[in-house]
Amino acid sequence: MSVKQALLALLEQEPMYGYQLRTEFELRTGSTWPLNVGQVYTTLTRLERDGLVEGAGADDEGHQMYRLTPKGRDEVASWFTTPVPRTQPPRDELAIKLALAVTVPGVDVGAVIQQQRSATMQALQDYTRLKRSGRPDAANGADERGEMAWSLVLDSLVFAAEAEIRWLDHCEARLRRAAQDRSRAAATQPSTQPSTQNTGALR
Incomplete structure (x- = not known):
């Protein structure tokens, strides 16, 4: 499972902060794959470093918001239109x-x-x-x-x-x-x- 692409897909709808992203991810997947909020923020830091997301200021409660960059939108589009590879299946x-x-x-x-x-x-x-x-x-x-x-x-x-x-x-x-x-x-x-x-x- 790619947490990176999942977070990018969620951010394509609107800017969110880390805990919001975690809640939305678990809501949409039936809490089947719970995410640690620390993992979410670590991933956001990497996405920002790679130019896929950027800071969008803070909301009224002081949460750091993130939004997609154009490069991030291209990444989401590529993810949705590229088949999941089966040449290297995950370890079973x-x-x-x-x-x-x-x-x-x-x-x-x-x-x-x-x-x-x-x-x-x-x-x-x-x-x-x-x-x-x-x-x-x-x-x-x-x-x-x-x-x-x-x-x-x-x-x-x-x-x-x-x-x-x-x-x-x-x-x-x-x-x-x-x-x-x-x-x-x-x-x-x-x-x-x-x-x-x-x-x-x-x-």
Whole structure:
């Protein structure tokens, strides 16, 4: 997730200060990826250094406001029109865990898969309940676009959980087939035990 581009996209609408940006980001993404306000201000400092935002003075309460520069607007436009690259996917902790589990002796890979499946199923049920109950702040007059943004993020989490469960099922099936193949291979191997047949006394 690019906090940098997200903050720039929010600033394209109007000048804001750090805490406002944090609130808006979490509101629009259903608080799925909470931001530390210190991270927001650190990012704003870097954006200002790179000429993408500039100070816009202080508001009536003394908050330092930030606004986009023309270079910043170009950056936002480029972000929205450029596909998210998949050539270098982010590290997937679960995939790494299973890749190591199948190569480390003594690890019960089946148990690892079952535990993860239970946890992912629980998360999927939580997302589904949340989807049925609606956005938490809907009663406070959340606007239609905010509702749509929240719903799309929730859909993404649901689809990701469903895909993870299918992948875990696939991993379990492959492990089962591999175990069966090893059993069949062992059964067809010729015996290497020394013969105990009596060949008669040496003369």
